[in-house]
Amino acid sequence: MEPMEKASLDSQLGNAPCTVEDTEEMFWLRESDDFQSRVALGNALAGQYRFRDAIAAYRSALRIRDDDWTVYSRLAGSYLTIRCFPEARACYTRALELGAAPRSIAFPMGVWHYLKGEYSAAAERFAACLPCGDELAIAVIYWHTLSRYHTGGEAELLSAYRQEMDVGHHTAYRLAVSVFCGNVPWEDAAAKAEQDPNDLNAVITLYGICGYLRTVGQPEESRVLLHRLLARSSCWPCISYLAAWNDIHSGEMV
Structure with missing residues (x-):
């Protein structure tokens, strides 16, 4: 089994294009519009180091349901990885408000x-x-x-x-x-x-x-x-x- 291709640092922190493509699993997750599928898509994208795309997926999940602190924590982590500091802090704060320890x-x-x-x-x-x-x-x-x-x-x-x-x-x-x-x-x-x-x-x-x-x-x-x-x-x-x-x-x- 070949290792999964990962996005480069320059594609996430710089202006280089991201050449990593969706897996078959991601294709089917994109076809679903329920909360869990959106979260799963975000997790899969983050696993490919595609944090910009993961942010979009997590945010789409939160438009369906915005009361799950774990999603805010994952979203915050993606923001933090690509140095979006205000957004990351806001999401960690929201996670605490929703019950995160x-x-x-x-x-x-x-x-x-x-x-x-x-x-x-x-x-x-x-x-x-x-x-x-x-x-x-x-x-x-x-x-x-x-x-x-x-x-x-x-x-x-x-x-x-x-x-x-x-x-x-x-x-x-x-x-x-x-x-x-x-x-x-x-x-x-x-x-x-x-x-x-x-x-x-x-x-x-x-x-x-x-x-x-x-x-x-x-x-x-x-x-x-x-x-x-x-x-x-x-x-x-x-x-x-x-x-x-x-x-x-x-x-x-x-």
Whole structure:
């Protein structure tokens, strides 16, 4: 089975044409005009990284029924991925109004603030996710620490890290946090990440190391790794890739 074709970053954040076509499933979903089919279409389009089209599908679902907070949360995520910040925030707010648990919105709002360069607010949002299971906690510690690195504040959540945490598939976050804690030399972690055939894992670990290196006074090494991870563009919608892209385009790292 061939891997599904995915839309490029330039087609979603830039002006490049999107060449990805609908699957047969999407064709039939477009033929249906009920709420669940519209939501399913949005999910399928987001799975192809066609976030602009996913937004249109989710909005069409909400024109049928606008009382489901999960759809607003998915719509917000699509808006956030393509950097439509006001729209994303409005949708997260609406999700809360419709009954979403504040803690379930805390992490994506932390990402919202981080990508906006509002690092103190981001740290507060990430911290609000705790207590939680280890799989989410390791991501929270990673992003909270990177937020603190930007502000120069104390990365107090690092004390919550334990080597025996059951992080599930979030091993890339754990490797980066191990560097933050001084348990693994950054050179060893970077080498392991660069040898990893999984682009998502590599990008997560390398972006964490970039933040660490910038904080310990090694900006050139950080810059080199940042450009290397950006070459792993197959996972561009992941938060770490978007943050790295943001750093380059905001002038923080060139």
